Amino acid sequence: MLTYWHLALLLLYAVRTALAIGQQSCATFSPSPQTFSIVSNGKATPILLSADDWPGVQRAAFDFASDIQAVAGVKPSLRNVTANSTLNIPLAIVVGTLGKSSLVDQVVSHAKLDVSSIQGSWEAFIAREVKNPLPGVESAYVVIGADKRGSIFALYDHSEQFGQSPWNWWADVPANKHSEVFVLSSGCSHGSPVVKYRGIFLNDEQPALQNWAMEKFTNGTGAPLTGSPFNHFFYTKLFELILRLKGNYLWPAIWSSAFAVDDPESQVLADWYGIVMGTSHEEPMMRSTPIEWNLFGQGAWNYTTNRQNVTEFWTVGAERAKNFENIFTLGMRGLGDLPLSPTMDIPGLEAVIAGQRQILSSVFNTSDVTNISQMWCLYKEVQGYYEAGMQVPDDVTLLWTDDNWGNIRRFPIVSERNRTGGAGIYYHVDYVGDPRDYKWITSSQVAKIWEQMSLAVDRNATRIWILNVGDLKPYEMSTEFFLTLGWNSSIWNRNNIDSFVNAWAKREFQLSATDTQEITELIFNVTRFNDRRKPELLNSTTYSLVNYREAENALDLLENMSKASARLYSSISPEKKAAFFQLVQHPIQATYTLANMWISAGINNLRASQARLSANNYANQTEALFDQDYDLEVEYHQLLNGKWDHMMDQTHVMYYYWQQPQANTLPLITKVQARKQALPGPMRVALENSLGAWPGDNPNDCAQGYSCPTPVITFDRFAPFGNVFIDIGAGGPNSFTFTATSNATWLKLSPSKGSISPQNPETRVFASVDWNEVPDLGYAQISLAAMATNQPMETQDIIFIANHTSVPSNFTGFVEGDGGISIEAAHASRNTTIDGITWAVLPNHGRISSAVSPFPRGGNEQNFTAGSGPSLEYDFYSFNTIQGNGNVSVTSFVSPTLNANGDDRPVGFAVSIDSGGPQTNYFIPAAIPGNLPDAWDGLDGFAANNIVYVNNTFSVAPGAHTLKIWMVEPTVILQKVVIDTGGVRPSYLGPPESIRL
Numbered sequence: 001m002l003t004y005w006h007l008a009l010l011l012l013y014a015v016r017t018a019l020a021i022g023q024q025s026c027a028t029f030s031p032s033p034q035t036f037s038i039v040s041n042g043k044a045t046p047i048l049l050s051a052d053d054w055p056g057v058q059r060a061a062f063d064f065a066s067d068i069q070a071v072a073g074v075k076p077s078l079r080n081v082t083a084n085s086t087l088n089i090p091l092a093i094v095v096g097t098l099g100k101s102s103l104v105d106q107v108v109s110h111a112k113l114d115v116s117s118i119q120g121s122w123e124a125f126i127a128r129e130v131k132n133p134l135p136g137v138e139s140a141y142v143v144i145g146a147d148k149r150g151s152i153f154a155l156y157d158h159s160e161q162f163g164q165s166p167w168n169w170w171a172d173v174p175a176n177k178h179s180e181v182f183v184l185s186s187g188c189s190h191g192s193p194v195v196k197y198r199g200i201f202l203n204d205e206q207p208a209l210q211n212w213a214m215e216k217f218t219n220g221t222g223a224p225l226t227g228s229p230f231n232h233f234f235y236t237k238l239f240e241l242i243l244r245l246k247g248n249y250l251w252p253a254i255w256s257s258a259f260a261v262d263d264p265e266s267q268v269l270a271d272w273y274g275i276v277m278g279t280s281h282e283e284p285m286m287r288s289t290p291i292e293w294n295l296f297g298q299g300a301w302n303y304t305t306n307r308q309n310v311t312e313f314w315t316v317g318a319e320r321a322k323n324f325e326n327i328f329t330l331g332m333r334g335l336g337d338l339p340l341s342p343t344m345d346i347p348g349l350e351a352v353i354a355g356q357r358q359i360l361s362s363v364f365n366t367s368d369v370t371n372i373s374q375m376w377c378l379y380k381e382v383q384g385y386y387e388a389g390m391q392v393p394d395d396v397t398l399l400w401t402d403d404n405w406g407n408i409r410r411f412p413i414v415s416e417r418n419r420t421g422g423a424g425i426y427y428h429v430d431y432v433g434d435p436r437d438y439k440w441i442t443s444s445q446v447a448k449i450w451e452q453m454s455l456a457v458d459r460n461a462t463r464i465w466i467l468n469v470g471d472l473k474p475y476e477m478s479t480e481f482f483l484t485l486g487w488n489s490s491i492w493n494r495n496n497i498d499s500f501v502n503a504w505a506k507r508e509f510q511l512s513a514t515d516t517q518e519i520t521e522l523i524f525n526v527t528r529f530n531d532r533r534k535p536e537l538l539n540s541t542t543y544s545l546v547n548y549r550e551a552e553n554a555l556d557l558l559e560n561m562s563k564a565s566a567r568l569y570s571s572i573s574p575e576k577k578a579a580f581f582q583l584v585q586h587p588i589q590a591t592y593t594l595a596n597m598w599i600s601a602g603i604n605n606l607r608a609s610q611a612r613l614s615a616n617n618y619a620n621q622t623e624a625l626f627d628q629d630y631d632l633e634v635e636y637h638q639l640l641n642g643k644w645d646h647m648m649d650q651t652h653v654m655y656y657y658w659q660q661p662q663a664n665t666l667p668l669i670t671k672v673q674a675r676k677q678a679l680p681g682p683m684r685v686a687l688e689n690s691l692g693a694w695p696g697d698n699p700n701d702c703a704q705g706y707s708c709p710t711p712v713i714t715f716d717r718f719a720p721f722g723n724v725f726i727d728i729g730a731g732g733p734n735s736f737t738f739t740a741t742s743n744a745t746w747l748k749l750s751p752s753k754g755s756i757s758p759q760n761p762e763t764r765v766f767a768s769v770d771w772n773e774v775p776d777l778g779y780a781q782i783s784l785a786a787m788a789t790n791q792p793m794e795t796q797d798i799i800f801i802a803n804h805t806s807v808p809s810n811f812t813g814f815v816e817g818d819g820g821i822s823i824e825a826a827h828a829s830r831n832t833t834i835d836g837i838t839w840a841v842l843p844n845h846g847r848i849s850s851a852v853s854p855f856p857r858g859g860n861e862q863n864f865t866a867g868s869g870p871s872l873e874y875d876f877y878s879f880n881t882i883q884g885n886g887n888v889s890v891t892s893f894v895s896p897t898l899n900a901n902g903d904d905r906p907v908g909f910a911v912s913i914d915s916g917g918p919q920t921n922y923f924i925p926a927a928i929p930g931n932l933p934d935a936w937d938g939l940d941g942f943a944a945n946n947i948v949y950v951n952n953t954f955s956v957a958p959g960a961h962t963l964k965i966w967m968v969e970p971t972v973i974l975q976k977v978v979i980d981t982g983g984v985r986p987s988y989l990g991p992p993e994s995i996r997l
């Protein structure tokens with residue numbers, strides 16, 4: 001089975017046939033004896049349906065015919081026929097649902113088709129050519145669904161392969177035109193999806209989605225009772241998208257909406273389309289809460305004191321939904337998605353659920369409610385009730401949740417995996433809440449979604465997957481990935497996630513392999529950048545402005561991405577521009593603009609504190625970028641004559657607390673008086689790795705802030721950048737020329753002279769060393785001199801110490817440079833395999849290019865005592881210890897994986913150096929059940945940083961050593977290790993990787 005699927009996946013690349021992501025491919029665009037014509041010679045093969053099939057299948061067949069027309073320019077006819085119809089046609093496409101379409105049942109019996117592979121299988125389908133399927137038809141391509149959605153998914157699956165993207169309407173991806181379309185006679189098939197209910201949750205939908213929908217789907221006033229714009233015109237567009245993505249489940253918008261009240265047609269149409277409706281974790285019994293309760297509820301939202309009224313309220317929800325496909329949310333939270341009152345205890349909540357099942361029993365007139373789909377979502381504090389022993393009936397699906405930041409809080413443990421109701425996952429790519437909202441643009445890595453959700457598959461949480469997609473639009477690809485993974489997780493693994501993004505880019509834009517690969521990398525880079533820290537959490541000093549060239553390097557990468565995207569955008573054909581803008585260009589330019597704006601503001605603040613005139617340029621640049629940020633929003637809104645007006649309404653600049661600001665406001669900037677010279681003279685000198693500036697007093701020059709000693713630059717042989725810089729800048733309006741000289745032949749300064757003026761207010765002088773000429777330790781003096789008209793010469797000396805470190809010629813591994821040793825986790829010297837488990841690379845996961853985690857993870861949750869499990873070894877060479885005290889400090893950068901294997905099995909790993917004993921780290925502190933540890937929250941917490949820094953101290957003499965990382969518990973993800981030998985400075989990402997010999 002696996003090899004077969006891999007083969008199918010390879011076909012996506014090998015053959016210029018159909019492109020459909022993660023599916024078996026059966027469409028082709030040139031005929032052969034093994035193909036069946038859908039469109040050829042300008043003629044479309046007619047589609048035959050049966051009047052007694054599901055109306056939702058009939059409806060999807062209309063889409064299918066329109067898709068064929070969009071691709072091939074000819075629309076096939078659609079006809080209801082019966083076995084008795086007089087037909088005299090050579091070819092037909094027969095579509096229908098097994099056991100429902102009398103036509104399909106007739107074909108099955110007439111042609112003696114074997115349908116056992118799909119019979120009774122949830123959402124499965126087969127399709128293939130059948131000769132003489134019916135009297136009067138020579139040959140037909142027969143598309144058979146095992147049930148309603150099996151037929152619908154079969155049709156949309158073929159549409160996608162023919163060239164119609166699921167995002168044709170929602171992201172304006174044009175159909176990929178082919179004058180002729182064929183299918184392989186052997187056809188396509190699909191068994192039941194891995195995850196039974198695969199859905200999305202529209203949430204946090206104000207301002208963007210709601211304002212947009214108000215303009216596009218109403219005449220300016222929303223629903224009478226709620227003002228909601230989300231009526232059936234809106235929802236039918238959404239239902240179609242969900243089905244095209246092979247999803248089947250929806251939690252509707254709730255902020256000021258009530259799905260079944262806002263437009264009574266919506267609920268009927270959902271069922272007609274084939275969408276299973278639910279309500280969110282906080283809305284029991286198919287009623288929007290608190291909206292509907294506030295409108296119709298009597299008394300307090302309290303099951304203990306107001307049981308009669310609450311019961312009647314829920315009964316209405318059940319009655320109203322009774323005739324449709326639903327999953328009933330059980331349980332109860334406080335109004336407004338808040339915890340229930342502290343007085344709500346376990347027996348109280350058990351009584352709520354018993355009462356709700358009683359309602360189902362009477363509404364559905366059955367004593368057995370176990371066949372009615374029900375779900376209890378263990379969101380936030382609700383999980384605490386469960387962990388404290390609350391009992392829920394076995395047939396109720398337990399919906400586990402993430403921490404709202406993509407880290408699943410708990411997976412079913414072995415003893416929980418055999419419940420008849422199974423388990424599911426509620427996951428987020430958008431969130432409103434602590435430590436700060438993130439709901440502007442795409443910021444989740446697909447490699448991380450894969451890592452968490454594939455673990456959910458391993459641990460049997462496959463009954464329901466629901467993704468909080470916020471306003472939907474900015475998260476097109478992540479949404480598709482989530483649903484695609486749920487459809488068939490078996491074809492995706494840690495090593496082929498890039499092929500998903502590549503296939504997605506190819507399907508949407510149909511560019512050359514090189515350009516498609518470039519888009520793939522752009523998507524990985526932009527989501528990596530935004531997942532390091534959500535755009536909403538950036539500030540002017542997130543990235544270090546002085547250490548490790550961190551801010552500059554971040555900007556360089558973003559600038560390159562911006563240029564690459566702009567080049568593709570300008571060259572892509574006009575009909576694809578709107579799609580490219582929404583899916584690639586906007587997220588990249590918006591990300592670059594915002595980051596550049598924040599970093600410019602930071603540089604402005606720093607330069608001003610250093611009395612440097614160039615601060616003013618950064619002030620102007622910050623303002624320009626603040627405007628450019630809005631220009632990008634306007635450009636999005638003006639696409640296609642305003643089709644997506646308001647979709648980028650989300651504010652995202654300057655937060656005063658966790659909630660969205662009511663307007664974007666300019667980051668704080670300042671200016672230096674440009675007409676007056678700084679007190680020490682026309683020249684300002686600033687050094688890499690320092691916030692200080694010379695000459696003159698500055699608290700960053702030395703601790704006491706005045707009479708500071710001559711500044712010192714220390715530089716060593718293995719510093720990763722190979723040079724260090726000195727900025728010469730204007731300290732006011734007066735132009736000057738400068739010289740930079742040293743008293744050592746081994747020290748090179750480049751440039752060694754220059755001119756500074758208000759028009760050219762700074763020059764960067766790089767210092768580099770010819771190590772062949774330096775003894776163990778080289779001392780030099782750098783002299784800077786500035787000459788301005790009618791002023792005395794201004795000078796500044798700098799002491800330069802060159803540390804000629806060296807390692808034995810036979811050493812291989814990472815070498816200390818610039819104060820420490822920094823190692824990307826994937827770059828181990830060796831690793832070991834124990835019991836078949838080994839630390840394996842997770843490409844595109846985390847802050848840098850990859851991470852490592854023990855694989856296979858399996859379901860058995862195997863663990864090891866420290867020092868006995870699979871290990872990673874990193875050889876390194878050190879020259880120093882912290883303040884010469886014999887110690888080094890090791891910081892492991894681990895992903896914020898939570899204690900999801902149960903309270904008694906916290907995540908952990910161990911670290912050792914050489915043959916010393918391993919130090920074990922359980923890095924997620926225990927928390928009250930249902931809560932997260934304190935260290936998770938806050939602007940410097942695990943969630944905001946999207947990393948946990950784990951520190952260990954070791955006594956290690958300078959020399960060659962081996963650092964070992966040991967598996968203790970499964971699912972730990974290591975991204976990077978930094979060994980501080982005394983000189984590691986503050987930064988967001990840690991020092992760049994050390995030189996490896």
Ligand SMILES: *[C@@H]1O[C@H](CO)[C@@H](O)[C@H](O)[C@H]1NC(C)=O
Pocket residue numbers: 049050051052058078079080
């Ligand atoms: C087939 O019959 C159904 C049920 O009467 C109807 O809704 C549908 O429009 C018909 N389809 C065509 C193509 O005539």
